[in-house]
Amino acid sequence: MAKILVLGANGQLGSDLIKIFANSTHEVCGLTQLDLDAASADVSIQLAKYIAYDYIINCIATTNVDGCEDNPDLAFILNSAFVVKLAKFCQEQQSILIQVSTDYILDGIANKPILETVTANPLNVYGLSKYAGEIAVSSNCDKYFILRVASLFGIAGAAGKGGNFINTMLRLANEKDSWQVIDDQFSCPTHTLDVARAICRLIDDKITDFGIYNCVSSTGCSWYEFTQEILSLSGLNPDKVKPVSYKDYQFKAKRPQYTILDNSKLAKYYVMPDYKQALGEYLQLKYNN
Ligand SMILES: NC(=O)C1=CN([C@@H]2O[C@H](COP(=O)(O)OP(=O)(O)OC[C@H]3O[C@@H](n4cnc5c(N)ncnc54)[C@H](OP(=O)(O)O)[C@@H]3O)[C@@H](O)[C@H]2O)C=CC1
Numbered sequence: 478m479a480k481i482l483v484l485g486a487n488g489q490l491g492s493d494l495i496k497i498f499a500n501s502t503h504e505v506c507g508l509t510q511l512d513l514d515a516a517s518a519d520v521s522i523q524l525a526k527y528i529a530y531d532y533i534i535n536c537i538a539t540t541n542v543d544g545c546e547d548n549p550d551l552a553f554i555l556n557s558a559f560v561v562k563l564a565k566f567c568q569e570q571q572s573i574l575i576q577v578s579t580d581y582i583l584d585g586i587a588n589k590p591i592l593e594t595v596t597a598n599p600l601n602v603y604g605l606s607k608y609a610g611e612i613a614v615s616s617n618c619d620k621y622f623i624l625r626v627a628s629l630f631g632i633a634g635a636a637g638k639g640g641n642f643i644n645t646m647l648r649l650a651n652e653k654d655s656w657q658v659i660d661d662q663f664s665c666p667t668h669t670l671d672v673a674r675a676i677c678r679l680i681d682d683k684i685t686d687f688g689i690y691n692c693v694s695s696t697g698c699s700w701y702e703f704t705q706e707i708l709s710l711s712g713l714n715p716d717k718v719k720p721v722s723y724k725d726y727q728f729k730a731k732r733p734q735y736t737i738l739d740n741s742k743l744a745k746y747y748v749m750p751d752y753k754q755a756l757g758e759y760l761q762l763k764y765n766n
């Protein structure tokens with residue numbers, strides 16, 4: 478049995494971690510922003526209350542990609558500076574830090590699944606602040622997993638984004654006769670429940686092969702293909718969504734165009750499902766609740 482602290486326990490991923498650990502033998506404590514304000518100047522003092530945890534899982538972040546362009550201060554405070562303090566705390570305590578990162582640390586210039594060894598080159602403030610968070614971890618503590626996740630969807634929806642992509646597509650399907658989605662931007666849409674299961678496996682099996690892991694669904698697609706799949710599985714007309722090219726889409730923050738990640742390193746310990754299977758499970762949970 479491990480003693481685990483989950484930071485950001487109310488968020489999209491954090492809430493699924495709490496669900497998964499509820500069915501485990503581990504002792505888990507989940508903190509929300511009311512318990513620990515990661516943006517406050519005295520956060521290290523607040524953290525000092527949480528001693529003797531075997532694992533600390535950091536799901537705290539500011540996740541609104543366009544919002545980070547408008548408020549880079551907050552992005553760097555939460556996604557980078559807080560992580561420096563947390564990593565130092567984990568090192569002092571000898572806690573294993575599980576830091577959740579993103580495919581947006583990449584520039585998207587690739588044409589085959591990307592390994593963990595690739596050089597980061599973020600295109601936007603969010604990606605840069607998350608990459609600084611990765612450096613904060615690797616340079617301040619020895620025992621860590623950095624999990625690069627991507628295009629997350631979970632029942633709670635991303636608190637910082639006001640929901641997830643699937644809910645947005647279902648809303649648009651109800652409101653509009655047609656709308657456009659990019660057909661040449663590719664990633665691996667990933668269910669937060671699967672990320673939570675992967676984390677639980679690393680803990681259950683006491684894995685000590687620390688480092689960076691791609692933790693995404695085993696297959697990827699374009700956002701347009703993903704939307705067609707969402708609509709079909711929901712019994713809606715997939716032809717309502719129309720393809721648009723990445724170059725013609727009006728982004729505020731530039732996004733990486735290709736971030737299909739190779740998850741074979743993680744597969745030694747946990748095999749992530751195909752994105753269609755992950756989506757199917759998510760929709761089943763969504764419609765049965
Ligand atoms: N959503 C996505 O598509 C992707 C997310 N990621 C990464 O995955 C991780 C989890 O994301 P997700 O669950 O989707 O995001 P959410 O926006 O749902 O969760 C973010 C969490 O951060 C917490 N938080 C925000 N500000 C503060 C603060 N000042 N002090 C303490 N806590 C704070 C929120 O707490 P509270 O609810 O209590 O306010 C919330 O629980 C993040 O690291 C993110 O960068 C990576 C790739 C894709």
Ligand SMILES: Cc1cn([C@H]2C[C@H](O)[C@@H](COP(=O)(O)OP(=O)(O)O[C@H]3O[C@@H](C)C(=O)[C@@H](O)[C@H]3O)O2)c(=O)[nH]c1=O
Nearest residue numbers: 540542579580581627628629642645657658659700732
């Ligand atoms: C709503 C909408 C989006 N899109 C495109 C824009 C974008 O490139 C893509 C996905 O939309 P999102 O709003 O989910 O994009 P975005 O907020 O950039 O998603 C990212 O969030 C952060 C937190 C991450 O870490 C990333 O892994 C990734 O999930 O779909 C359309 O083409 N049509 C639409 O109607």
